[in-house]
Amino acid sequence: MVATKEYRVIGTRPIRHDGTDKVTGRAQYGADIRLTGMLYGRVKRSPHAHAIIKKIDASKALALPGVKAVITHADFPPPPAGVGVSGEGPPQPWRFQVENYLANKKALYRGHAVAAVAATDPHIAEDALALIDVEYEVLPPVLDVREAMSEAAPILHEDLRTRDTTPLAQNNPDKPSNIASHTQIKRGDIEKGFAEADVVIEREYVTTMYHQGYIEPHNGTAYWGKDGHLTVWNSSQSHFVFRNQLASVLQIPVQKVTVVPLEIGGGFGGKLYMYLEPLAALLSKKTGKPVKMTMTREEVFEATGPTSGTYIRVKIGAKRDGTIVAGQAYMAYEAGAYPGSPVGGGMNGIFAPYDIPNILVDGYDVVVNKPKTAAYRAPGTPAGMFAGEAALNELAKMLDMDPMDLRLKNAAKDNGERPWGGNWGVIGARQVMEAVKEHPHYKSELQGENVGRGVAMGYWGNAGGETSSSASVNSDGTVNLVLGSIDIGGTRPALAMQLAETLGITAEDVWPRVVDTDSVGFNLFTAGSRTAFAGGWAAYELGMEIRKRMVERAAKIWECDPSEVTYGDDGVIRGPNDAEGKERKFTFKELAAQLGRTGGTIDVSTNVNKTSVGPAFAGHICDVSVDKETGKVSILRYTAVQDVGTAIHPSYVEGQIQGGVAQGVGMALTEEYHFGPDGRMQNSSFLDYRMPTALDLPMIETVLVEVPNPGHPYGVRGVGEVPIVPPLAAVQTAIVEAIGVHFNELPITPARIVEALYPDA
Amino acid sequence: MSDRIVITATINGEEMQFLADSRDSLLDALRERIGLTGAKEGCNNGNCGACAVILDGRLVNSCCVMAAEVEGADITTIEGIAADGQLHPLQQAFLEEAALQCGICTPGFIVSSKALLDKNPNPTEHEIRFWLSGNLCRCTGYDKIVRAVQRASEMMRG
Numbered sequence: 001m002v003a004t005k006e007y008r009v010i011g012t013r014p015i016r017h018d019g020t021d022k023v024t025g026r027a028q029y030g031a032d033i034r035l036t037g038m039l040y041g042r043v044k045r046s047p048h049a050h051a052i053i054k055k056i057d058a059s060k061a062l063a064l065p066g067v068k069a070v071i072t073h074a075d076f077p078p079p080p081a082g083v084g085v086s087g088e089g090p091p092q093p094w095r096f097q098v099e100n101y102l103a104n105k106k107a108l109y110r111g112h113a114v115a116a117v118a119a120t121d122p123h124i125a126e127d128a129l130a131l132i133d134v135e136y137e138v139l140p141p142v143l144d145v146r147e148a149m150s151e152a153a154p155i156l157h158e159d160l161r162t163r164d165t166t167p168l169a170q171n172n173p174d175k176p177s178n179i180a181s182h183t184q185i186k187r188g189d190i191e192k193g194f195a196e197a198d199v200v201i202e203r204e205y206v207t208t209m210y211h212q213g214y215i216e217p218h219n220g221t222a223y224w225g226k227d228g229h230l231t232v233w234n235s236s237q238s239h240f241v242f243r244n245q246l247a248s249v250l251q252i253p254v255q256k257v258t259v260v261p262l263e264i265g266g267g268f269g270g271k272l273y274m275y276l277e278p279l280a281a282l283l284s285k286k287t288g289k290p291v292k293m294t295m296t297r298e299e300v301f302e303a304t305g306p307t308s309g310t311y312i313r314v315k316i317g318a319k320r321d322g323t324i325v326a327g328q329a330y331m332a333y334e335a336g337a338y339p340g341s342p343v344g345g346g347m348n349g350i351f352a353p354y355d356i357p358n359i360l361v362d363g364y365d366v367v368v369n370k371p372k373t374a375a376y377r378a379p380g381t382p383a384g385m386f387a388g389e390a391a392l393n394e395l396a397k398m399l400d401m402d403p404m405d406l407r408l409k410n411a412a413k414d415n416g417e418r419p420w421g422g423n424w425g426v427i428g429a430r431q432v433m434e435a436v437k438e439h440p441h442y443k444s445e446l447q448g449e450n451v452g453r454g455v456a457m458g459y460w461g462n463a464g465g466e467t468s469s470s471a472s473v474n475s476d477g478t479v480n481l482v483l484g485s486i487d488i489g490g491t492r493p494a495l496a497m498q499l500a501e502t503l504g505i506t507a508e509d510v511w512p513r514v515v516d517t518d519s520v521g522f523n524l525f526t527a528g529s530r531t532a533f534a535g536g537w538a539a540y541e542l543g544m545e546i547r548k549r550m551v552e553r554a555a556k557i558w559e560c561d562p563s564e565v566t567y568g569d570d571g572v573i574r575g576p577n578d579a580e581g582k583e584r585k586f587t588f589k590e591l592a593a594q595l596g597r598t599g600g601t602i603d604v605s606t607n608v609n610k611t612s613v614g615p616a617f618a619g620h621i622c623d624v625s626v627d628k629e630t631g632k633v634s635i636l637r638y639t640a641v642q643d644v645g646t647a648i649h650p651s652y653v654e655g656q657i658q659g660g661v662a663q664g665v666g667m668a669l670t671e672e673y674h675f676g677p678d679g680r681m682q683n684s685s686f687l688d689y690r691m692p693t694a695l696d697l698p699m700i701e702t703v704l705v706e707v708p709n710p711g712h713p714y715g716v717r718g719v720g721e722v723p724i725v726p727p728l729a730a731v732q733t734a735i736v737e738a739i740g741v742h743f744n745e746l747p748i749t750p751a752r753i754v755e756a757l758y759p760d761a
Numbered sequence: 762m763s764d765r766i767v768i769t770a771t772i773n774g775e776e777m778q779f780l781a782d783s784r785d786s787l788l789d790a791l792r793e794r795i796g797l798t799g800a801k802e803g804c805n806n807g808n809c810g811a812c813a814v815i816l817d818g819r820l821v822n823s824c825c826v827m828a829a830e831v832e833g834a835d836i837t838t839i840e841g842i843a844a845d846g847q848l849h850p851l852q853q854a855f856l857e858e859a860a861l862q863c864g865i866c867t868p869g870f871i872v873s874s875k876a877l878l879d880k881n882p883n884p885t886e887h888e889i890r891f892w893l894s895g896n897l898c899r900c901t902g903y904d905k906i907v908r909a910v911q912r913a914s915e916m917m918r919g
Contacts, residue, residue, distance in 0.1 A: 015856045022864030023852040025799020025839035029865060032798035122793070123784050213899045215803040215811055216865040265801065265865025266899050297804040489862035489900055651859035651905070658902030659862065686808035686897060694903040695894040
């Protein structure tokens, strides 16, 4: 399937504008910054998963030569009342957010920040950590979502009450609970649905916490000037949101904060949250010098990210012919130490690809003594859809149906109702399912012993939100594009290409730059797969405004009415014939050269906030072989089909899909947070956390289905997130098919496979 | 106070002296003392390969080498891979094959791949994957990186 419209720039594969700096080591990332007189900051962290902080004594640290300041929670102004933006999820109380920067009274997970130090040298800052004495009263931790929900569980927050939004809620405002919220999706009559079913499957699934695993640790450098102006240099997914948050928690006007975005070395949702920036700011205020802070990898694992560990029950009922009549799920997600798990992503996703008349999904957001969870690529959806899709594959077996036929029979339709309400609009669910079914991979025969195949679907809603952007036309006909959304993996070319397409010029003639918070209007974060969509809308509007003004200039030169001038998609501006009957026209470059004489530079800006977001569906096929002696799983072949709307730069669309597959395969097979009974993460290094390497994966074939989003001038939907969703169930089902043993807990490590194959060994 | 030592080494073809802390790794020295920030710190324990450099002809993780050990050594970092103002074929291939997204692991991958192609100008896909398994990339799923190395290998063999 290809786009219905012919484009000049969209769909081509130009070299990315920021590429040369990145292959030569010149690109400046957050940790690469160096300022005159800079100090180095480090964080003192709790060794306990749950403890009362009795006393912090920094006197010995402060006596160490080279140590310039130590801060604790008491150095923050009182947190603002109410709630503030917290990543992609619902807003959370400011108090909790500030407590996560530096613990107040209680340490709620191992690695929780309790103090920070600034010193003249990184080694001295490290030495100083051991000299900060913290007295704790250690409390028993609660580490599992089911335990945390039980009556007997240790309570993390004495003042936390369950916010139950379901119709039959029995809220108990006097009783502290680890359950922060209970929400529900309801459609039809679930009991009636199951009564109509011929076949019912009921299963339970467990997934571990997973880390986003970006290679660049968190960093933040701050200078609080004598004039009260705070400048922060960092790598984040959201410098504008960080600016506003800094102003809120430090209680200074927004205009007194400038955040300068440096290149970001991966985020996947995990860099939507501040950790070091407020500490660096306070340390700078105290010392009068710039302070740079970076995390170690161990700190990244123990104190940032991850996504929720989950416990999910699924029940699906179908007629003998495969018509699904009822879908029910119970989803309990670990929020980590403070409320705000992405359970909503799992709830929305689990039945999204299907048109099911009766649905009931209950979701629980539960605090545990583990790191506060952060958004991670399609937040909450991989675990939720793992459960739904794995159960669906089993249901297909029970019905003796092809798993893709079962899905096609129940596929969500254009303009149908979404499970949680609202309308789908134009979607590619069915087209993706058809493309999976028709793919040569799906039709091929499996070869060899202990081999199996799995399929699964994925859904992500994508996102819009606010984007400000500006552009100016230079006298040689090149164009500068000013962006305020962070480029995390190729949005500079994707947005430059959309502006180039609109103007009828080349991608290379547009120079995109991501600027600081002083230099363009507010932009929401780079998350939700929103940037190519929302930034593309902005680029289109900028382009159309430039076209209009170019037409006016040409009319001025030709002394005609602008209505007689046309701007072609080829970038040629044509006017009425001259007195001799000859066609009058300018190329973009010719007219650009005339701008100075006809009124000056064309310089335009726009702010868009579009809600016409196009959801994304994906379908994956995975073949594995299992070594029954070692339990090692090899991915033999992998094909990822996805409705991408329109692929602006197909190479980077493919790259997003391949990267998402790799992360999803990691979730299925090897990645895991191991906690000891004391709440200490036992595998807080890359080697032991075990993300996929080049040797663990084959080439990943991508199939780009293009069902353009009618709510975008170029049909963009957003591509980055949905590809992480299907691999979990696709890999799990392939393993089940290969060795005939069921696994309902991820990851399916070699140890789990061997244990399952030889339970008595 | 920390102990400072003077170290003389050849870095990207140029002999230089620099001051380092006795506790600095080569990566610390490159980044904080010399100002060559192309080598990245991803883990500081040799797991991720983002800090890879070529030390006296050997591929090493510079976070696992002490700065004090490189006295008299010859070191090539990502900043020294492009010669005579021209991108190295690997750098060109990484751009053309879109083998990077966020780019933080890219210096390590290019340095490691150069060490591979210096040894084995025509590696198989498996050999590339095996050699690069000490470099972690979280964005690409490795597909386009492996293709870029294959492409560079073709370009270099003519």
